[in-house]
Amino acid sequence: MALMTPEQFEESLKSLKPRVFMNGKKIENVLENRNTRTVVEANKASYEWALDPRYRDIMTCHSPLIGDVVNRYTHVSANTDDLVKKAQAGTFTAEMLGTCIYRCVGYDAFHSLAATCWEMDRDLGTEYYPRFIEYLKMVQRKDLSVAGALTEPRGKRSQKTIDWPDPFLSLKIVDKNKDGIFVRGAKINISGAFASHEMVVLPQAAHFQGEEDYAVAFAVPTDTKGITYVCQYSPYSAERDAADDMSELGNPRFGQRETSMVIFDNVFVPWDRVFHCGEYKYSVKFVTRFAKTHRMTCGGTCKVGFMNQIIGAARLVQEYKGLEKATHINDELMEMVVLRETGRACGLAAANKGAEEPEGSGVYLPDELMGNVAKLNICNAFWRVMALAGDIGGGLIVTMPSLKELNNPEVKDFVNEFYSFGSQEPTENIMKVHKLLQNWTAGQHGVATWHGAGPVMAQKIMLQRVVNYDHEKNLVKQTLNLK
Numbered sequence: 001m002a003l004m005t006p007e008q009f010e011e012s013l014k015s016l017k018p019r020v021f022m023n024g025k026k027i028e029n030v031l032e033n034r035n036t037r038t039v040v041e042a043n044k045a046s047y048e049w050a051l052d053p054r055y056r057d058i059m060t061c062h063s064p065l066i067g068d069v070v071n072r073y074t075h076v077s078a079n080t081d082d083l084v085k086k087a088q089a090g091t092f093t094a095e096m097l098g099t100c101i102y103r104c105v106g107y108d109a110f111h112s113l114a115a116t117c118w119e120m121d122r123d124l125g126t127e128y129y130p131r132f133i134e135y136l137k138m139v140q141r142k143d144l145s146v147a148g149a150l151t152e153p154r155g156k157r158s159q160k161t162i163d164w165p166d167p168f169l170s171l172k173i174v175d176k177n178k179d180g181i182f183v184r185g186a187k188i189n190i191s192g193a194f195a196s197h198e199m200v201v202l203p204q205a206a207h208f209q210g211e212e213d214y215a216v217a218f219a220v221p222t223d224t225k226g227i228t229y230v231c232q233y234s235p236y237s238a239e240r241d242a243a244d245d246m247s248e249l250g251n252p253r254f255g256q257r258e259t260s261m262v263i264f265d266n267v268f269v270p271w272d273r274v275f276h277c278g279e280y281k282y283s284v285k286f287v288t289r290f291a292k293t294h295r296m297t298c299g300g301t302c303k304v305g306f307m308n309q310i311i312g313a314a315r316l317v318q319e320y321k322g323l324e325k326a327t328h329i330n331d332e333l334m335e336m337v338v339l340r341e342t343g344r345a346c347g348l349a350a351a352n353k354g355a356e357e358p359e360g361s362g363v364y365l366p367d368e369l370m371g372n373v374a375k376l377n378i379c380n381a382f383w384r385v386m387a388l389a390g391d392i393g394g395g396l397i398v399t400m401p402s403l404k405e406l407n408n409p410e411v412k413d414f415v416n417e418f419y420s421f422g423s424q425e426p427t428e429n430i431m432k433v434h435k436l437l438q439n440w441t442a443g444q445h446g447v448a449t450w451h452g453a454g455p456v457m458a459q460k461i462m463l464q465r466v467v468n469y470d471h472e473k474n475l476v477k478q479t480l481n482l483k
């Protein structure tokens with residue numbers, strides 16, 4: 001069986017030496033730094049669950065490529081059942097982690113790579129598809145964690161890439177030889193790459209004649225020479241750095257969500273890891289196929305899992321406060337459930353209505369319309385759920401003192417008394433649940449949900465492309481018998 005144990009996963013990361021900076025300092029060991037450790041823990045959990053008989057069906061599947069059981073996050077969907085399982089795995093992983101599924105971008109990028117490499121070979125006679133499949137087999141056999149990188153710093157959005165004074169604001173091929181290519185540029189906001197084994201890189205945008213050097217997709221080990229990670233640093237990072245006890249934090253094991261800018265400074269990529277090189281007309285296909293897959297994930301699966309965490313915490317607070325019979329609170333909880341289920345339904349619809357793309361490729365992608373609707377819907381639904389949880393939680397979500405006060409001999413009795421809500425629940429539990437809600441409602445998740453997989457305008461543009469209104473217009477003409 002091609003599955004690593006969680007211990008083997010951790011061991012395997014020790015042999016990688018990514019160049020990582022956070023808060024102005026070099027991180028010598030991503031396994032030990034408190035913030036990067038949360039990504040190690042999140043990825044490690046995906047290995048735990050794949051081996052757990054309770055979760056095996058969702059977290060693993062059979063790979064026809066290597067004839068063995070593989071982690072689902074390394075599999076390319078070959079039918080709608082696979083897509084539905086993919087959606088369920090997204091929700092399961094997100095609700096268990098309560099933070100980003102760091103392996104999902106790579107998983108979704110695999111779908112785009114398989115479909116588009118196959119199409120380029122068919123149309124152009126290139127040999128990218130077998131190359132990519134060999135790479136994927138290696139990932140499956142070794143059971144590797146793979147991050148995905150598309151988003152670029154970019155220059156003026158009103159200009160074409162080729163017109164930017166700094167040509168490297170989009171990642172670019174700078175040299176080629178018989179062994180491979182050299183690339184320079186950066187990708188930004190990349191989730192969890194420094195604690196993954198591999199990173200797949202896709203174009204961020206459509207490219208045009210003259211922009212051949214920007215039309216590039218490839219895979220690299222995360223510690224390849226020339227790659228540097230400059231990590232995010234938020235108040236939540238500082239809080240984790242300063243904590244005496246991780247149990248004081250809103251998500252003790254898996255943290256908020258960790259991203260970094262990834263700099264490629266003349267990075268060499270051997271040809272057997274290059275999957276797109278100059279065929280500029282196909283860059284947009286990499287992007288749109290990734291987007292439709294990732295929008296199902298972000299819109300209809302992982303946020304459903306996140307909402308379960310928020311709803312669970314809001315319900316506990318309702319009970320602590322003795323508000324079980326408060327009709328408006330029950331109404332708010334029900335609204336949260338409806339928003340969650342609408343998100344789930346869109347994700348499952350995108351999966352169930354998925355189709356082979358391109359025909360004959362054997363690659364199944366989610367439905368464009370429903371995938372985009374899933375993401376667009378969740379952008380607003382998530383803010384609403386945050387607001388409703390904020391109402392139920394009250395001001396304490398943002399005004400609560402440190403949990404350390406529960407051990408401060410000068411005030412601990414007062415804190416225990418006055419934050420108990422007069423309930424039987426230990427005050428420590430009440431404060432921890434509020435801390436979790438702080439993590440969700442006053443943390444990074446609102447903006448992250450909005451922008452991850454593209455801001456709302458990106459979905460609206462895509463929807464405007466796929467909806468033509470012919471059916472609706474014809475219905476009206478038929479009803480009115482218009483000539």
Ligand SMILES: Cc1cc2nc3c(=O)[nH]c(=O)nc-3n(C[C@H](O)[C@H](O)[C@H](O)COP(=O)(O)OP(=O)(O)OC[C@H]3O[C@@H](n4cnc5c(N)ncnc54)[C@H](O)[C@@H]3O)c2cc1C
Binds near residue numbers: 149151188259
């Ligand atoms: C927590 C988090 C994790 C992420 N993880 C990953 C990852 O693992 N891999 C990855 O590749 N990416 C990742 N991303 C990046 C994500 O896909 C982008 O943030 C998203 O696509 C938006 O891009 P941006 O952040 O550059 O915002 P912008 O593109 O700058 O958007 C800001 C505003 O400008 C508008 N705008 C942008 N361009 C135009 C234009 N040409 N014309 C008109 N309006 C425009 C947008 O509609 C929006 O209103 C992550 C993002 C977040 C927040």
